[in-house]
Amino acid sequence: MAQSDDIEYLEQLMKAINEAWLQQQFDRFDLYFHEEIVFNSPDFSRQIKGRDACVQSYRDFMRLATIDFFQTQSPQIDQSETTAVVKVPFEMHYRINEKNFREKGLDIFVCTDFQDRWVAVWRYMVQTESW
Numbered sequence: 370m371a372q373s374d375d376i377e378y379l380e381q382l383m384k385a386i387n388e389a390w391l392q393q394q395f396d397r398f399d400l401y402f403h404e405e406i407v408f409n410s411p412d413f414s415r416q417i418k419g420r421d422a423c424v425q426s427y428r429d430f431m432r433l434a435t436i437d438f439f440q441t442q443s444p445q446i447d448q449s450e451t452t453a454v455v456k457v458p459f460e461m462h463y464r465i466n467e468k469n470f471r472e473k474g475l476d477i478f479v480c481t482d483f484q485d486r487w488v489a490v491w492r493y494m495v496q497t498e499s500w
Contacts, residue, residue: 375453376446378487379480383444383457386478386489390427391439398424402489403481409493423492438462441476451482473498 382401389397398420408417408426417423442458457476462469479491 372448375448375482375487379446379448379453379455380444382480382487382489383441383455383476383478387439387441387457390431391436393428393431395424395428398427400486400488403483406489407491409491411493411495413493433465434463435465436461436463453480453487454478455480471500472496 385397386401389395389401402420402423404420405418406420406423408423410416417426439461440459444455444457446456447454455478457478458473459476460471460473462471464470474494474496477493477495478489480487481490483490
């Protein structure tokens with residue numbers, strides 16, 4: 370793929386990842402996540418390793434939370450030949466146990482070109498604001 374094609378593919382990958390968890394279509398993650406993907410906690414004190422465990426973290430969140438608002442901005446993509454860092458600004462409002470949460474932040478994915486398609490191999494989400 371030409372680099373401009375890669376950028377478009379990565380933008381679509383981020384959109385597809387967000388649609389999958391928001392629509393609770395968790396089986397779609399087989400296409401988007403490498404089987405050895407790693408999610409990092411915001412303070413890097415813990416990691417979730419492996420596609421099944423990472424997808425389960427989305428399931429667990431969606432079982433607890435009611436999403437009232439979710440919006441992303443255009444991702445910033447830094448790409449080399451086979452690796453890309455994708456930073457997606459987001460804002461989200463949600464409720465858990467009748468308590469309201471509002472967050473702004475960055476969802477950061479490292480992706481790799483694996484078997485002729487881009488897949489996520491590493492994720493870190495950082496809050497820039499919460500209220």
